[in-house]
Amino acid sequence: MTVFDRATERRGDAMGAKVSIGDFAVMTSLSRKALRHYHDIGILEPAHVDPYTGYRFYDTSQVDHAHIIRRFRSLGMSIPDIKALLSTDDAAARAEIITTHLEQMEVQLQQTRDTVGALRELLSPVRAAAHVDIRREPPLAVWSVSATIETAEIDTWFGVALGRLRDVVAAAAGVDCAIVPGGLYNRALFLENRGDATLFVAAPQSADPPEGVRAEVLPAAEYAVLTHPGAHNEGIDRSYGALGTYVNERLISHPGPIREHYLGGTSSAPATFTATEICWPILRTTAPPV
Known part of the structure; x- marks a missing residue:
């Protein structure tokens, strides 16, 4: 069972415990600011918002969901792609989104390598004279x-x-x-x-x-x-x-x-x-x- 399957299964499980946004931040390594932002854009909504205080409460079943978001954001995946990734239960569709992002990362990695090589050349004290x-x-x-x-x-x-x-x-x-x-x-x-x-x-x-x-x-x-x-x-x-x-x-x-x-x-x-x-x-x- 993949992490996506576990996240989907837990979202459907009503037995999770409710936790405060502070505890949820500790459990997921997502800051209060990030959790509020993800709530606003609809990719990680609290299980309950107190109508009087506005306090957000999360369910323990949402922990895997939050980990998926944080890890893919750390890899540079866009919010729309993460939203598409989490909204589908189609394994083929998820694989295509992830594969496309990996290909983009490989291109960026090569660009980074090229840039590093160019910087090392700039720092080299000896350069061959240009043949013109x-x-x-x-x-x-x-x-x-x-x-x-x-x-x-x-x-x-x-x-x-x-x-x-x-x-x-x-x-x-x-x-x-x-x-x-x-x-x-x-x-x-x-x-x-x-x-x-x-x-x-x-x-x-x-x-x-x-x-x-x-x-x-x-x-x-x-x-x-x-x-x-x-x-x-x-x-x-x-x-x-x-x-x-x-x-x-x-x-x-x-x-x-x-x-x-x-x-x-x-x-x-x-x-x-x-x-x-x-x-x-x-x-x-x-x-x-x-």
Whole structure:
């Protein structure tokens, strides 16, 4: 019998003893403030409230119920999920709620590990110098999808735009193939958390873009380029910091949009990249070598 079954059984048992809120707090490790809050939101109501004094009394059969609430709250489960968990007798429904929360905890745990790793790197007294290439990108005919977005929306927008470009390129080529997408990001996205973003791929030959996709030619430009290894969300801020430091200490920064190239995607995993080229626009004071 699970703790949920015991809690359900005891809720239906009228033989429990009534206890004061003070004793119940000691029995459950829930404070008076927490018990009052849980009463107000309807997930742990007292067995009896004195109509004259307002004193709350609980039943000993509610102890397991209270322990469930406290433990899941300590694990970060939301009040609505706890309420759903306690209101159902369906074991499958309870398992789904708990499994979903465990998956969220695993994601948060990985994010915490990544953050700890980044902090240790920041505290390290020795850091490898950033490897930066100076590159002249020639004019490039592309198909592109653009939008003005909030920074918080960029991941969702990126996924939709990438899927759209992948579909139209596959339709034009007649076969599902891997593409090497790139992005252009206006400085306003970094300064104001809102700005223009463009995702592009090299234009297929002898094909016209469908509605919603633009055919354009990216002009030639000079860039300082740093290749960030791994996924885009794995410490790319450090790579941006290293590249920006290099540019501003050794070169002349250009205020144009930041360009990125996403490497390593496959036809089976088009949004999984092994590296990102960050291209910082620069001004050159001498002509590039022929």
